[in-house]
Amino acid sequence: MLKAVSLGPGDQSLLTPAALDAIREADVVAGYKGYIALMPEELLKDKEVVSTGMMGEVERARGAIESARSGKKTVMVCSGDAGIYAMAGLLLEILEAEGLLDTVPFSVVPGVAAFNAASALLGAPLMHDFASVSLSDLLTPWEVIEKRLRLAAEADFVISLYNPRSKKRSDHLQNALGIIGEHRAPGTPVGIVGRAYREGQDVRVVRLDSVDVQSVDMQTVLIIGNSATRVAGDRMLTPRGYHRKYDISRES
């Protein structure tokens, strides 16, 4: 038995009972060491832990699959949602490549993804159609990323940016904001959420032309409003549509 299990943003209050049960039942817990560290020690007692640094993803996935194949109940834990930019896919790829799809029962436990968490802290930015784009060019050519940003901006999607910045690619975020800015007003609200629901949480709403790129790291999620998004108090609000078929005025 192999499960890709979503830990959510990190706080226990957003860990689902399904995820908790899967971890409790497991013999082996595999995961990036930074995610393992988010889990209460009590949960890991008497478990075998397969943990590697960020660059050992394939080894970690293979280790988890070997463990499941040998009959041990195995979970691969992922921050956010295991099904969004996370390990569910790599596990499935390896199971397929090794011809193990029929041998190792595999499932995914969904969870609260990073942009669900960021959205909640910002107010209501995702009330209308949105696109999610990762700025990591480790596995995707930068030209493909640029094209997506351009078309997402042109389509007036609210845009959520994952992996916005690393030391190696410090100018990607600036470039991405420039591309989006060709289709959005300079005053478009941008939500910047660092370490959502974790120690050091940082939530800001700024203008598109005033994003402090230096303050953003890989643990940050940005949500860029569409043409209708506005600031309400200190929150970010995208109305539900363009028609005003619902009237919220008292006089109606």
Add this chain to the structure above:
Amino acid sequence: MLKAVSLGPGDQSLLTPAALDAIREADVVAGYKGYIALMPEELLKDKEVVSTGMMGEVERARGAIESARSGKKTVMVCSGDAGIYAMAGLLLEILEAEGLLDTVPFSVVPGVAAFNAASALLGAPLMHDFASVSLSDLLTPWEVIEKRLRLAAEADFVISLYNPRSKKRSDHLQNALGIIGEHRAPGTPVGIVGRAYREGQDVRVVRLDSVDVQSVDMQTVLIIGNSATRVAGDRMLTPRGYHRKYDISRES
């Protein structure tokens, strides 16, 4: 105190402790009657329940705000994630219009959205950039929806379709699939998930040119693969990128 609370897909195993605590603490629970029905009766004991049918959204939101304003701890419960195509935005809009942003403390409890749930049941379709489009034209002109579908398809986003079909607009899904089909191969995998994690759950993976539109209702989520998405066993798999920088073969 007013909270927009995410119930997740419906099953208690995907209801977060944060949501459960918010409901337990509340004096008043507001929500669409179909969502209230998903909650265990025990949770609603000794609570005031403000429930209306689907068309009474503004009234329901206003009722919840009045209740919070009068000092009662109030939650507005939403299926899926309260921050995604749900009630968080309408509450914020009304608070803003009534000048209550500083008077009524408002927050959102994030949760497992419909497409997180659908994705988990399908395998790993959301491993790469994706766009979410609602086919409901109640509040958005159909031309805007068509434009978004066209640009999302051109950008090679995995596309998640919300509100795919109702009695009033039975041809929207067919039209949407036609637009996407101009940019995707006929054999592109499409995941169709009805009533995820509820009684009557239905999970299918079909070809883009073989979607049975008649079998889809408003409670269904569709996930259309990108150009790299393939079927692995009975699952849907979108690889993590286009570069093959990670090598999963044994021989490497």
